[in-house]
Amino acid sequence: MRLFLTGDTHGGLSAEKLSEKNWPEQNKLNKEDLLIILGDFGFIWSNEPNNTERYWIKLFDEINCRVAFIDGNHENHSRLSEMPEVSFQGGMAGQVSENIWHLKRGEIYRMGNRDIFVMGGADSIDKFARKPGISWWESEIPSPEEMEHAFQNLEKFDNKVDYILTHTLPKKVVSSFMKWFEKTNDPTSIFLDIVNDRCSYEKWFGAHFHEDFEHGKFQVLYQQIIEVDMNLMKNI
Incomplete structure (x- = not known):
């Protein structure tokens, strides 16, 4: 199994990086391999499926590898919560299509020889300009129950995992290189x-x-698509 990671795609606005021209490595992959988008997937956006959504879902279904994503803040969280829940790589995920999975908050997945903890969500600093239920959803912030679920899963692993995948980052970490972030209050x-x-x-x-x-x-991704090591175990 090979695992690739990239950043926000925003429903196609930042998805050109996934074209065959910009990411030719995809032609060497198969359905054992996986691409994970680290939030703001954005292709499930309207309250009802539309032609734009169907177009992109078809493209992702036809790509050589499997596709998964964690949720960011710019998602239709209501629709994501309605996706059928299935077992996926040792954890639970929302089944979006035959080749797309939504990785659930607080789950730990086994990929290759790696244990990977996932936590989606983030605060939208522009929510004042958005419409609830249309372009902004309150559940962009993880609930207390989701946070507790995450803590319980981590305790099962003695709080030791190989990789952590999130949309945003810890406040103290971001504030150390983006001073303005100290003034934010993202739960x-x-x-x-x-x-x-x-x-x-x-x-x-x-x-x-x-x-x-x-x-x-910490590594933050946007346009880059990186492959992460799935086999060599290291002491952490």
Whole structure:
């Protein structure tokens, strides 16, 4: 199994990176392999499926590898919650189509020889300009029950995983290189501070900030598509 990660796609606005021209490696992949989009997938957006959605879903169904995503803040969370729940790579996921899965908040998946903790969600700083139930959903923020579910799953693994995949990042981490973030009050990032303090892990991957950069154990993705090591086990 090969695993690839990339950042926000925003319902096609930032999806050109996935074309065969920009990502030719996809031609070497098969249905054992997986591409994960780290939030703001955005292709499930309208309250009812439309032609644009069907077009993109068909493209993802025809890609050589499987496709999964964690939810960001810019998603139709109501529709995502209605997707049939299925077993996927040792955890639970929403089945969007025959080749697309929504990775659930707080789940831990087994991929290759890796244990991977996933937590979607983030606060929309532009929600004042959005319409509830149309372009903004309150459930963009993980609920207390989802946070508790995450803590319980991590405890089952003695708070040790190989990789952590989220949309946003811990508040203390972001504030160390983006000073304006100190003034934000995103419950998701504050929750992730606790995860960061409690857990041992090899690397943490996120998106959300529309940049590609690394900061210690953290790697933020936007336009980059990276392959992560699935086999070599390291002490963490």
